[in-house]
Amino acid sequence: MTVTIKDVSKDAKVSIKTVSRVINNEANVAEETKKKVLVSVKKLGFRPNKSAQSLRSKRSFIIALLYDNPNKSYLADVQSGIFKACKLTGYNLVIQECDYKSPDLNNTILEFVNDLKIDGLILTPPLSDMDDFLKDLDKNKIEYAVIAPSTKKAESLYVSSNDYEAAYKLTSEIIKHGHKQIGFIKGHPKHSASSLRFNGFIDAIVNHSLETNDDWIKQGNFSFKSGFDAGVEIFHSENIPSAIFASNDSMAAGIMKSAQMKGLKIPDDISIAGFDDSPIADEIWPALTTVRQPVEKMANHAAKILMAKFNGIEESNQSKEFKSDLILRESLKTL
Amino acid sequence: MTVTIKDVSKDAKVSIKTVSRVINNEANVAEETKKKVLVSVKKLGFRPNKSAQSLRSKRSFIIALLYDNPNKSYLADVQSGIFKACKLTGYNLVIQECDYKSPDLNNTILEFVNDLKIDGLILTPPLSDMDDFLKDLDKNKIEYAVIAPSTKKAESLYVSSNDYEAAYKLTSEIIKHGHKQIGFIKGHPKHSASSLRFNGFIDAIVNHSLETNDDWIKQGNFSFKSGFDAGVEIFHSENIPSAIFASNDSMAAGIMKSAQMKGLKIPDDISIAGFDDSPIADEIWPALTTVRQPVEKMANHAAKILMAKFNGIEESNQSKEFKSDLILRESLKTL
DNA sequence: TACCCCATTGATATCGTTGTCAAAATACAT
C-alpha cells in the first residue's frame, strides 16, 4: 500500500541504510548511488514515515509556537511568518496557547515538547521574558527562539525590533509638528516593549527640552478598553494635551473614541498616535499615525534561525534586530 | 531514562499488552488489574511515546486546522475555540495555511494528512464549500468537520450559523428604525455566508414592501478596501440611501471611513450596519450595529464532534446551527 | 607486493508502542 524504504531499496538495488543516507543527505554516498536512489524515490513516490523517523531519531520535524493571548492580528502575523518559513523546510507548525501566570506552565510545556518530540519553540511576549521558564528550557536542552525579548542574550536566538528608537522618532516627529504638550499611554507592564517605548518617549521629550505632565501619562495594558479609560480620565480635566502617544494602536483607538465621544475633533482638537500599524490603524477615521513593525518578517526570521540551528546550519544563524517604519497619517496635525 | 510500557509492566507485574490495554481504555480488563496498572503508571510518571503509538496504530492524536487567509480576528477566534476542545481531550493542533485556488491543493493536503497521520481536519470558508476537495477527502477516508458550509450535508459534520435569519432580522431592525432606502454591500462571492446574508436582506426588504435600488447594492469581498470603494461609489452620487448594511464589519468600517471623508456624519446623515461583531465594531466611533456570531463556540463544537466521531463516541456527535445575536450600537439611527 | 587508510555499503539490532492470536482463567449451562 504505502511505499517504504524497503521498496525503494529493492528498486534501486541498494541497502535500506543507503536509501536512508540519501534521504537524510548524509555524507559519504557515492554520487552515482545517490542518483539511482533519488530516481527510485521519485518513481515510487516515496515519502518517509514521520512517526517512524520520529520514534527512532527523536526528531519530529515539528516546531511549536507558544503564545499567551496576544493581540489577534499580531498572532495572525506571527503565525503567517513562521508558516512561510516552515513551508520552505518541510517542517510543520503546532500551536500552543498557554497561560503565563500558571504555576505549572513549565511542566505543561516540557511534557508537551517531550510528548510530541517538538524540535524547537518560538516564544512571543510575554513568554519571551520569563527567565525562569527559559532557564528550564535550557536545562532540558530544548531549542527555542524568542520574539522581542527585553534582554537580548548573546547565546540565545532572538528577533527584536527597535522599539526604543521608533518611539523616540515618533515622539520627535510629534514635537516637530509643533506639539509641546504630549501625553503617553503605557502598555502592559509585563511586555518588554512597554518600557522600551516609554523610555523612547521620555528621552525624546527631555532631549527636546520639553516637560511631561503626570496627568497625561497613564498606565494601560495594550487593550482598547484601557486606552479608552485613560482617555476618559485625561479628557475629564480642563487641561488637556495637544497630542497623545499611545503605546499601541488598540489603545490609540480607545483614546480616539473617548475623545470623539467628548466632542473633540481629531486631529483639530487633539492629535493621536499609536504603535504597531495594526489593521485598525488604517480602518478608522481619521487614520492613525503609527509605527509599523515587520512582525511577519520577524517571526519568519525567528523560525528560520531556529530551524537552521538544529539542522546544524551556521550560515545566517543570527539573531537580528529589525527596523520599524514611521507611518504618518491623518491623526497627527501640524500646529 | 524515559519510562516505557515495559517498566510499568514490570512494576505492576502484568504483561506489556495489559498495560497498553489500560492506557487505551480497552474493554475486558479486570477492574483490579486496571487499578494496579494505573498506580504504577502514576508512580513512575509514565507517558506513552506518541511517535511509537502513531507508528503502530496510525493515529497521531493531532487534528489540523485548514484555512485560507481569513479575517485575522476570525482566525484567532476559530483557533481558540478548537484549542479549548483539544485541551480537554489531549489532542494537539497543527495549523495549515493553504491556497484554495491552487491546483494541487488536494494533493498537498492529502500528503500533509498522510505524513503526519493527522486524525481529522477542520475547514473554514471558503474551503468548507469546495466540493471537489471534500470529495477527495471522503474518498481517502479522511475525517473532517466544516465550519459554515453553504450546503449542509446530513452525512458530514458541520457547524453553521443562521446567517440568513440574522441578516433578515438586522434588515428588519433597520427598517423598524424608519429606514426605507437601504443599501447593501455583498461579501466574497466564494463564501457561503455572502449569499445567505444577501438573501436575508432581500427577503426582509421585499416582505416589508420596500424596494431596492441597484445603485446601492455593491459587490465587495469582505475586505476593508472593498467596503471603502463601494462607499466612495455610493456617496459619489446625489441620491444616497439613509442606511447601508455591509455584510461584514471590515467593509462597514470602510463605508464609514468613506462617508466621514465625504463629510457625512454617522449616524445623522447615514446609518451603517455590519456583520460579525469583530473587534473593530466596538473600537470605532460611532460603534457599529452588527450581528455577533459565536465563532469561538462554533469552532469549539466543530472540534468536539470531530474528535468524538473518530473516538467512536456517538453522544453529542451532532452537527449544529448556532444562533447569532443582534448588537445594536450607535451607528444606527431612528429616523 | 604488502600494508594501511578511508570512502562506501550493508546486515542487523533497535526505538516503544499496538495488533494478532492463542492460552489461561472464569462463568454458565446441562
Add this chain to the structure above:
DNA sequence: ATGTATTTTGACAACGATATCAATGGGGTA
C-alpha cells in the same frame, strides 16, 4: 461433574525508519 462460552491475559510479530558496527574495495605509501 462436564463441556462450552466468555472474559482476561500474555508471547511475539510488526509498524518503518535510523544507529551501530563490521565488511568491502580502491588508492596511496613503503
